[in-house]
């Protein structure tokens with residue numbers, strides 16, 4: 001496992017989206033300032049931890065499908081978070097122990113923990129680049145060393161693009177990475193969603209967007225049309241752009257659905 005980029009200083013008085021996500025997922029890598037944000041989220045959506053796990057379970061199914069069924073053996077995971085709780089490398093390397101995974105995350109705590117956790121893993125690497133700078137990220141030594149851009153790549157953007165508040169910039173960022181991938185690569189994207197239909201879910205999405213914003217962790221809950229635009233020109237696999245629980249579930253649903261289940265959309269698309 002290799003690591004580039006010196007870590008920035010950590011401000012433990014400010015919440016971090018990586019640590020808040022970890023707290024929602026039931027992980028160990030969070031501090032009181034992050035848990036305070038989680039408590040605020042729970043006031044609006046008590047089922048947010050279960051939903052966060054459903055998002056991860058979707059990522060597991062998508063990476064498993066690409067590795068096991070389509071033979072994808074290299075993944076570039078942007079805004080990857082802590083490499084715990086069944087993240088991309090654990091899933092890909094379960095089906096192909098030599099699958100290469102490069103994580104990109106600019107959170108210094110994520111980078112430090114990743115280095116420690118992945119020290120014995122020769123096939124998983126982390127870059128500390130800012131994913132908002134696609135040119136620099138794609139030219140990063142770690143990325144270039146372990147991802148062969150002449151062959152298909154699983155390009156993972158799970159729960160990250162909604163943190164780019166400017167829609168045009170979000171579109172441009174996705175387009176830049178997609179444009180650098182070889183034909184036969186796949187985009188794996190999950191984004192927060194506002195159904196914008198007067199439903200309870202739409203109200204929850206609007207409240208969550210407002211609450212995240214008030215904590216400094218800006219998040220945009222976008223419409224279906226906006227999220228679909230990230231897949232423009234790509235070949236969406238069945239079942240298309242869906243809520244995570246509807247994307248090839250592993251079996252009959254056990255837990256009841258709640259409004260927050262409808263506040264994410266996800267899809268996997270082939271890059272022609």
Ligand SMILES: C[S@@+](CC[C@H](N)C(=O)[O-])C[C@H]1O[C@@H](n2cnc3c(N)ncnc32)[C@H](O)[C@@H]1O
Pocket residue numbers: 017018019021055056059078079080081082104105106107110129130131132157158159160163
């Ligand atoms: C909500 S978490 C999602 C983690 C993971 N993809 C998942 O689905 O579980 C977003 C992650 O993106 C990282 N991130 C946010 N902005 C970033 C940026 N500009 N460059 C690199 N990483 C970023 C955060 O540090 C955090 O770990």
